[in-house]
Structure formats: C-alpha cells, structure tokens
Amino acid sequence: MNRSARSFLASALVSLAAAGCAPGALRSPSPRTDGATTLAGLDQAVTVTSDRLGIPTIHAASRQDAIRALGYLTARDRLFQMDLLRRSSGGRLAEILGRELLEADTQQRRYGVERAAKAILARLPQGQRAALDAYAEGVNAYLRSAEALPLEFRELGYRPEPWRPEDSVLIELSMFQALGGSEDVERSRTVLSHSLPPNVTAFLFEGTDPYTKALLGAQAAASPPLPREELRALVSRGRGARTAVLSAAAGEAPPGSNGWAVAGSRTRDGRAILANDMHLDLGVPNVWYRAELRYGDTELAGVVLPGMPVLVVGTNGHVAWGLTNLDADVMDLVQIEVNPERPDEYRTPSGWRRFDVAQEAIKVRGEPDVAAPVRATIWGPVASRPLLGRQVAVRWTALDPEAVDFGLLEMDRVRSLEEAARALNAAGGPPCNALLADRSGRVAWTITGRIPRRRGFDGALSLPWADGRAGWDGFVPPPQLPRVVDPPSGFVVNANHRMPLGEGAPALGGEYANGYRAYRITERLRAARPVTEADMFQLQLDTRTEFFDFYRDLALRVLTEAAVSPRPALAEARAALEAWDGRAEASGIGLPLLTRFRRVLADEVFAAWLDTSRAADPTLELSLTDIDTPLQRALSERSPDLVPAPEGGWDAFVLSALEKAAAEVKRQHGGRPLDRLAWGAVSQVKIAHPLGVTPELGALLNMPVEPLPGCGFCVRLAAGTLGASERLVVSPGRESDGILHMPGGQSGDPSSPHYRDQQRAWVDGRPLPFSAGPAESTLTLSPDRAERRAPRGDQPARP
The missing domain is CATH 2.30.120.10 (Aminohydrolase, N-terminal nucleophile (Ntn) domain, beta-sheet knob region)
Incomplete structure (x- = not known):
C-alpha cells in the first residue's frame, strides 16, 4: 500500500473504529498452533513446529505441500493484512471503508492493476502457477476451518472472499508501488525541462552526490557547471513571498534498504556473511512474516510477504540473498x-x-x-x-505481463553464486539490487527484475511515441544485466546508491538515494577484519551521520562571523549545534535543529529557483531525491545572488533561516531550549495498526511510541514511519550463528503472545536468533480427500 493510500485509510478508519470497535471486543478464539487438522489438496502429511516466538518450521515432502501449509499458516496469523493488501492493490478499499478511499481506489482502477494481475497470472510458467494455486488452497483451507475471523473483519462487518491465485499477483504489484512506483519524478523533470534553461536542469538533476562520487572513483561523471548567471536571473525575478515547491518527501529517505556481503577472506574461518535490512513503511503487523520451509533436500529460512508463496530474502543453506531497492526507471x-x-x-x-x-x-x-x-x-x-x-x-x-513473475521461487534450488545470479536475473518483479553470499565463502552483487530497453530516448522526460522513433524494445536480456562477483575488496555493498556498472552496461535509473549510507558502510568494512555476524549486526545499528556536517559548519561559520549576542535565539542555536556529537542517538543534542535548518534552506532556495516552473505548472511539487548536491554547491559560493537573500546579504540569509528553524523546532516541542532538546523527542517509533486510530484502540493495537536512534541519513535508518522492517545477518550453512529480528511479532492477533514479542529487541537493537528455536508446539496437517463446501463470499458491510 502506497503512502497516499495509507493516509486515506487512516482518515476512513477514525470514524469506523470509534463507532464500531470497543476495546473489550478485541478477544478472539486463539487459532490452532498444535494438535491435528486436515488441509485439502495435500499429497502427504505436513508437520509444523513453532518456537517461542511463534516462528513456524514447515516439514513437508514437496514444495507444493510446503507452500499449501505456508498459505494456511500465513492466513492463520495475518489474514486481515493479506486482505487489505489485495484490496488496496486492486482498488477495492472503499467497499469496506467508505468514500474516503474512493480516490485511492479510482487510481488503482485507472491503472488497471486487477486486469494486469489476471494477465500476468495467465502467462506464468506452469511451476509458478502451481505454487500460487497451492498457496491459495492453503489460505482457503484456513478460511473454511477457522472458528472465528480476526477482529478486524468482525468490527468492519464483512467476511473475506476466498483467496485467488491472482491475489498473490496483486500483492506483488503492491510492492512496485511501495518501492517508488510513481509518476512524480518524470512529471517534475518534464515541467522543469520546459521552464528552465538546459544547464539549470542539468545542475538540478546531476544525481551523483559527493559520497557516491567517492565510491565510484574514476567512474564518476564530472559535475555539470554551476549555472551562476542563470540562477541569479531566476532569483532576481521576484524577491517577494514564494510558495514552497519541494514535496514533503523531496530530499528525504525513500523506501530502500542496506545490504552487503563479506567474503570468506575477511572472516576468521572463511565463511561469507550476508547482512540485509530492508527499509519500508512500518505498520502492525509487520510487513514480513518469518518462516522456515523444509522439503526434500531443501531448507529455506528467512522472511516472506504475507499473500505471496516466496521467500523474499534469506538462505537455502547453500546461498544467502538479500535485496535493496534499485530505484530503477521502469515507468x-x-x-x-x-x-x-x-x-x-x-x-x-x-x-x-x-x-x-x-x-x-x-x-x-x-x-x-x-x-x-x-x-x-x-x-x-x-x-x-x-x-x-x-x-x-x-x-x-x-x-506488463512479460515483466512480472514469481521467479524468486527458483532460489530454493540454487547451489552456487552463478546459479543464484542467473535465477535472480531471470526473475520478474520490482527491480532490486541483490546481494549474495555462498557456502564456499564467495560474494556477489547483481540485480533482479525487468529493465526496459529504450529506443530513441533515455526515459528522463515525457515524450510522444506516435511516430515510432521513441519506445520500448522489450527488456534487457538477463545475461546482460550487471554483476560484480568476488571483488578484490572482499565485500559488496548497496544502500540504494548508484553502483559502478562499467562500460557498456545498460542504464538502470537516475533517482538514486544519497550515497552516505553506502559510504559509511564501505568505510567501516574496509577497517574491519576479521568480521563476525555480531560485527555486521552492530554495523546495521550505526548512527554516525557526517551527512549533516555541511549544515552545522555553515551555521557555525556564520554565527562566528556575525554579532549574535543581541539575538538570544541564535546564541541558543549555537550552543545546540556545538553540542552535537555527529551521531543520531536518542539522547543527542543539536540534530533536531540541524535537520530543520537544512529543510528551511532547501525550501527557500528551491522556491526562488523554481518560481518560473511553478508558474508553468501551479501544481508542481518537486519530488527530487537528491536536493543536497545542488543546494550545497550553491551555498558553498556564499553569494547572496544565488539565494533569496534579504537586506544584509549572505549572512543575513543564513541567520534568518537558522532563526526560522529554531523557532519552528521550539514551537513544535513546547518551547524547550534547543540545547536541551534531545533527538529522541523528534525521532520516535510510531508503528500503528490500521484500526489503532483512537487513543483507546491505539493503546491496545499499536506498538508503544518511544525514542528511536537513527535518522534518514544513518546506516540505522529511522525517518518517521520509515525504518528497518527487518535486520538479517546470516552465513549460508551456519544459520545457527545468524541474527534476525523485526518490529512487532509474527501474529496479527492482539491477544496473541506473538503480537509484539519481537518489538522490544528491535527497538533496543538486540539480536534474536536467525533460526527458529526449539519447538514449543506442533501442528500436523493431514490430507483431506473429501469434497469441501466452498467458503462464503463477502457479506454486506454493516451500516
């Protein structure tokens, strides 16, 4: 579910939850976790053991039976989440939540997501279609056997429809949107290209920040010239009040991830270690569901997305894989x-x-x-x-039915880096970076997902295709997708930044994340040898952020040069900035002011530069991932002509922005002195259940609100509702030494002991074992050959 749909959902649920859901009604009969039951479609019996955290290990004779059991178990623990995801993707939220969701539904219908899902399903290879059928059989077996539906269905007054194989496709398509499937970037670029001089657009969209340039080395392209005269002309056209043009998300951390793999040459005993923390919008229950599947000689362990029969990241004992958002241009x-x-x-x-x-x-x-x-x-x-x-x-x-499939299913059969890379390159789905480590101590990076092969243009701007000169000529063939295997450094890293692709590599995208996280990870890995799983986990929790040094130094330099004693607000700001230790720890001082100061500068400078563009398109909101590269280049000139400087020139502009930022921060935090305002007052974990929209329900359904270390430009990423949806560290074949934790817990049932039993470890940064622990319950699923009555369809929602 994308962020706009989430905001509509929250507003729709306020009235529904307040009117229909009482805290005392949150109890449900506990779903069965032990004993025996039947599951139609099984070829042989399946045994499911669950450990103290409710993590299931499925023991089956075949992949199909394991997937049937996975469907049953995921529906048992996450049924409402699955139903909400398929409804959101298919444009069917308004029928259960009301008119507030009509706009979100209409957008999905206009895209034709439901029709695309059916077309994709019809084209899937037989083995993948069989997997989706088996998963649907498992979900529907649970629907038939459930003693009571989860509380969300009762309170919203409807019954879920039977699960269809195309519903799993809908959920995969939802991940395209969750990872940045938006028209905004191309719209912004097109408007700017029509309203600004070409050298200004080249300057604004350079797309390679200084940290990424340091990582690319000789492969980094030269920066475009700073268009001083053109920027001066844009700023001088109007010195009055201007409307902010940057979108709320511009320059902030986008959905993405950290991933790296360290080769055996850098560990004590030759093992390769994979680390992966995927950054997504957080909610209750968590986006991922932990599971282990064992069938034949296959042993899979990691996380799945509820509604899909695929291990998204994890290990099969021979190869471990992790994913990060590629930020590819596929629209x-x-x-x-x-x-x-x-x-x-x-x-x-x-x-x-x-x-x-x-x-x-x-x-x-x-x-x-x-x-x-x-x-x-x-x-x-x-x-x-x-x-x-x-x-x-x-x-x-x-x-596009040719671009989406469930090729990740084949990761259960790979036994080497080369086999894994081929499987990932051939798989359709949201384009991602893939980090690999194998049992022999080797590591690699490649990508998965389809990349358009463009003809006659580069995809940056909207163009007509009617004359046939511009268009897509299919997709880049899998063997031509880039790979890095066994690098001399002994490790591979991706944190959503631009990777060194080499000569002749296909173009992948242009809106990459700032390279600071990748830079910090790389510097830490260069200095670390030998490394262990514990070392990698601690790196995932790193809160150092040199990213904000530029803005601190800018402010302190002007504060030092200017006479600020008559201005108490600036003296207080100086004390806060001097107290900052360069980290985003919850107890740290100074970062609340720094982050706001950066945003005030960006809003004012971009509004001055883009006044002409806003006139060309009054709806323009610039969704630019990298605002800092052009902003810092301009600010480094210390020229009042390149910024909307008031009377008093350059120093006056910077001090005015700092005063404005200080006033806003103090107002938001009850007037607390800036040199006593800790980062934890700003950076707080707020992980909410869709129904947790009133104080009474929030106390029961949401995770506690509390300070959280990290920031949008830290390895330990934390930015509002965006954060690490899991932290995984594992060496294939040595899973018992691995680490895996996530927010919340396995269950979506608030009365379950597994609703929030992983939350504390996630907040505190404590490791939990990667592998499921000793069995605390055992459930036997037996074949049921008898004909079973199909479950009822949706019942009308209560008025």
Missing part, C-alpha cells in the same frame, strides 16, 4: 496526440486508433456504486492528470 509517461476531429482517437505509429474505454464500478460502503471511466492506449492506461496540458499514458513494467 514512462507517453504524450498522447488526440485526433482534433475525433477525440475518441489518438495517434499511434500505425495511424489513428480508438482509446480502449471501460467503466469500472467501484463499490462504496453504505452508498451506491461509483462509475469510474477508464481509458487505455497501446502503451498503457491514460493517467488521471494531464502533463503540461497534454494527456499522457503510463508505460510501466508493473502492468
């Missing part, structure tokens, strides 16, 4: 030329063609259905918003 906005005489037609390379038109009926809780018109082209659906006055179509790998 293009195609400008549409509409026939002026027949507006139901548009131009294509083969002539005029009619739009494909349909009416989507969106069910709305307590109201009549709403008709949503949907139009599509040969390139993809027509976007809901025009771009610079022209309609555009969305060409996106997530909607």
Whole structure:
C-alpha cells in the first residue's frame, strides 16, 4: 500500500473504529498452533513446529505441500493484512471503508492493476502457477476451518472472499508501488525541462552526490557547471513571498534498504556473511512474516510477504540473498496526440486508433456504486492528470505481463553464486539490487527484475511515441544485466546508491538515494577484519551521520562571523549545534535543529529557483531525491545572488533561516531550549495498526511510541514511519550463528503472545536468533480427500 493510500485509510478508519470497535471486543478464539487438522489438496502429511516466538518450521515432502501449509499458516496469523493488501492493490478499499478511499481506489482502477494481475497470472510458467494455486488452497483451507475471523473483519462487518491465485499477483504489484512506483519524478523533470534553461536542469538533476562520487572513483561523471548567471536571473525575478515547491518527501529517505556481503577472506574461518535490512513503511503487523520451509533436500529460512508463496530474502543453506531497492526507471509517461476531429482517437505509429474505454464500478460502503471511466492506449492506461496540458499514458513494467513473475521461487534450488545470479536475473518483479553470499565463502552483487530497453530516448522526460522513433524494445536480456562477483575488496555493498556498472552496461535509473549510507558502510568494512555476524549486526545499528556536517559548519561559520549576542535565539542555536556529537542517538543534542535548518534552506532556495516552473505548472511539487548536491554547491559560493537573500546579504540569509528553524523546532516541542532538546523527542517509533486510530484502540493495537536512534541519513535508518522492517545477518550453512529480528511479532492477533514479542529487541537493537528455536508446539496437517463446501463470499458491510 502506497503512502497516499495509507493516509486515506487512516482518515476512513477514525470514524469506523470509534463507532464500531470497543476495546473489550478485541478477544478472539486463539487459532490452532498444535494438535491435528486436515488441509485439502495435500499429497502427504505436513508437520509444523513453532518456537517461542511463534516462528513456524514447515516439514513437508514437496514444495507444493510446503507452500499449501505456508498459505494456511500465513492466513492463520495475518489474514486481515493479506486482505487489505489485495484490496488496496486492486482498488477495492472503499467497499469496506467508505468514500474516503474512493480516490485511492479510482487510481488503482485507472491503472488497471486487477486486469494486469489476471494477465500476468495467465502467462506464468506452469511451476509458478502451481505454487500460487497451492498457496491459495492453503489460505482457503484456513478460511473454511477457522472458528472465528480476526477482529478486524468482525468490527468492519464483512467476511473475506476466498483467496485467488491472482491475489498473490496483486500483492506483488503492491510492492512496485511501495518501492517508488510513481509518476512524480518524470512529471517534475518534464515541467522543469520546459521552464528552465538546459544547464539549470542539468545542475538540478546531476544525481551523483559527493559520497557516491567517492565510491565510484574514476567512474564518476564530472559535475555539470554551476549555472551562476542563470540562477541569479531566476532569483532576481521576484524577491517577494514564494510558495514552497519541494514535496514533503523531496530530499528525504525513500523506501530502500542496506545490504552487503563479506567474503570468506575477511572472516576468521572463511565463511561469507550476508547482512540485509530492508527499509519500508512500518505498520502492525509487520510487513514480513518469518518462516522456515523444509522439503526434500531443501531448507529455506528467512522472511516472506504475507499473500505471496516466496521467500523474499534469506538462505537455502547453500546461498544467502538479500535485496535493496534499485530505484530503477521502469515507468514512462507517453504524450498522447488526440485526433482534433475525433477525440475518441489518438495517434499511434500505425495511424489513428480508438482509446480502449471501460467503466469500472467501484463499490462504496453504505452508498451506491461509483462509475469510474477508464481509458487505455497501446502503451498503457491514460493517467488521471494531464502533463503540461497534454494527456499522457503510463508505460510501466508493473502492468506488463512479460515483466512480472514469481521467479524468486527458483532460489530454493540454487547451489552456487552463478546459479543464484542467473535465477535472480531471470526473475520478474520490482527491480532490486541483490546481494549474495555462498557456502564456499564467495560474494556477489547483481540485480533482479525487468529493465526496459529504450529506443530513441533515455526515459528522463515525457515524450510522444506516435511516430515510432521513441519506445520500448522489450527488456534487457538477463545475461546482460550487471554483476560484480568476488571483488578484490572482499565485500559488496548497496544502500540504494548508484553502483559502478562499467562500460557498456545498460542504464538502470537516475533517482538514486544519497550515497552516505553506502559510504559509511564501505568505510567501516574496509577497517574491519576479521568480521563476525555480531560485527555486521552492530554495523546495521550505526548512527554516525557526517551527512549533516555541511549544515552545522555553515551555521557555525556564520554565527562566528556575525554579532549574535543581541539575538538570544541564535546564541541558543549555537550552543545546540556545538553540542552535537555527529551521531543520531536518542539522547543527542543539536540534530533536531540541524535537520530543520537544512529543510528551511532547501525550501527557500528551491522556491526562488523554481518560481518560473511553478508558474508553468501551479501544481508542481518537486519530488527530487537528491536536493543536497545542488543546494550545497550553491551555498558553498556564499553569494547572496544565488539565494533569496534579504537586506544584509549572505549572512543575513543564513541567520534568518537558522532563526526560522529554531523557532519552528521550539514551537513544535513546547518551547524547550534547543540545547536541551534531545533527538529522541523528534525521532520516535510510531508503528500503528490500521484500526489503532483512537487513543483507546491505539493503546491496545499499536506498538508503544518511544525514542528511536537513527535518522534518514544513518546506516540505522529511522525517518518517521520509515525504518528497518527487518535486520538479517546470516552465513549460508551456519544459520545457527545468524541474527534476525523485526518490529512487532509474527501474529496479527492482539491477544496473541506473538503480537509484539519481537518489538522490544528491535527497538533496543538486540539480536534474536536467525533460526527458529526449539519447538514449543506442533501442528500436523493431514490430507483431506473429501469434497469441501466452498467458503462464503463477502457479506454486506454493516451500516
């Protein structure tokens, strides 16, 4: 579920939860974790043991039986989460939550996500389709046998429909959006390219920050010239009040991850060690579900996404793999030329063609259905918003049946780095960096997912494709995807930054995360030898952040040069900045002011530079991942002509921004003195259940709100609701030495002992074992050959 859908969901649930869900109604019959039951479709009996944290180990005779059991167990522990994910992806939230979700549903219907899921399912290889069928059988077996549904269904007044194989596809498609499937970047670039001089857009979109340049070395491209005269002209066009143009997410940590693998040459006994912490929006229950599957000679352990029969990251005992967001450019906005005489037609390379038109009926809780018109082209659906006055179509790998599959299933059979890389390169799905470690002590990096092979353009800007000169020519063949195997350094690292690809490598994207996390990890690994799993886990918790040094030094330099004694706010700011120790520990002083100072500077400078662009598109909100490279280059000039400086020039501009930041921080924190305001007052863990939207329900359903170390530019990433959804460290074949923890717990049932029993370790940064512990319960699932009545469909929601 993307962030906009989450905000709609929260507002919709406030009234529903307050009206319908009483704290005393949160008890449910405990789902069965031991004893025996039947599961239709099994070929042979399956035994499931669960440890003290509720982590299941599935013992089965075949992959299909193991997946059936996984579907049963995941539905037992996470049924509402699974249903919410498929509804969000397919555009069916309003029918259970009301009109507030209509906009989010309409967007999904316009994209045609449900239709894409069915087309993807029809094209899957037989083995993958069989896996989805088996998973659905397991989920539906639980639906038939459950003594009572989870409390969310009771309180919202509906019954979940039977699980379909295409529902697992819907959930995979939701990950495309969770990892950044948005039109915003190309929209921003296109507006700016039409409203600014070319050298200004090149400067704004350089896309390679100083930390990444240090990592790339000789492969780093030269920075474009600083366009001083053009920026001065943009700033001078208006010195009055300007509207902020940066989006709330601009320059902040995007969904992503840290991942690295250390070769045996850097460990005591030759083992290779993989570390992976995936950064996603956090909620209750957690996005991941821990599981171990054993069948034949296969032993899988790691995490799965509820609703999908795939181990996303983990190990099979021979190879361990982790993933980070690639931030690949896999979406293009195609400008549409509409026939002026027949507006139901548009131009294509083969002539005029009619739009494909349909009416989507969106069910709305307590109201009549709403008709949503949907139009599509040969390139993809027509976007809901025009771009610079022209309609555009969305060409996106997530909607292409040739680009999405469940190839990660094949990771259960790989036995070497080369086999693993081939399997990952061949797999469809959200494009990701893949970090690998194998049992012989070797490590590698490559990518997974389909990358468009563009013709006639680079994908940065929206263009027309009607003349055939621009378009996609399929996807980059798997053997041509980049790899780094057995590097001389003895380790591979990715933290969503631009990787060194080498000459002739295909273009992957342009909106990479700032390279500081990767730089910090690399520096720590260079200095570490020999390393252990414990060392890697401690690196995942690193809170040093040199990223903010620039802004601290800028402020202190101006404070030193200016006379600030008559201005108490600035004297207090100086004390706070001088107290900062360079880390994002919860008890640290100074970082609350630094982070706000950076944002005030960025908002004011970009608003001055982009006043012309906002005039061209009044809706413009710049979604730029790297705001700091152009901002710092301009600020380093110390020129009042490059920034919206007031009377008094450069120093006055910086001091004004610092005073504004100080006032905002003090106002947000009850006037607390800046030199006594700890980072933990700003950085707090707030992990909420969808129904935990009132104080009474929040106390029962949400995780506790408390200070959390880390920041958006720390290895220990923590930024609002974005954080480490798991921390995994493992050496294949030595899983007993591994580490794995996550927020919350295994169960989505608030009355379960496993609802929050991993939360404390996650907050405190304490390791939990990677492998499931001794069995505390045993459940036997036996084949049921008898015909079973299908579960009932949705029941009408209560008024």
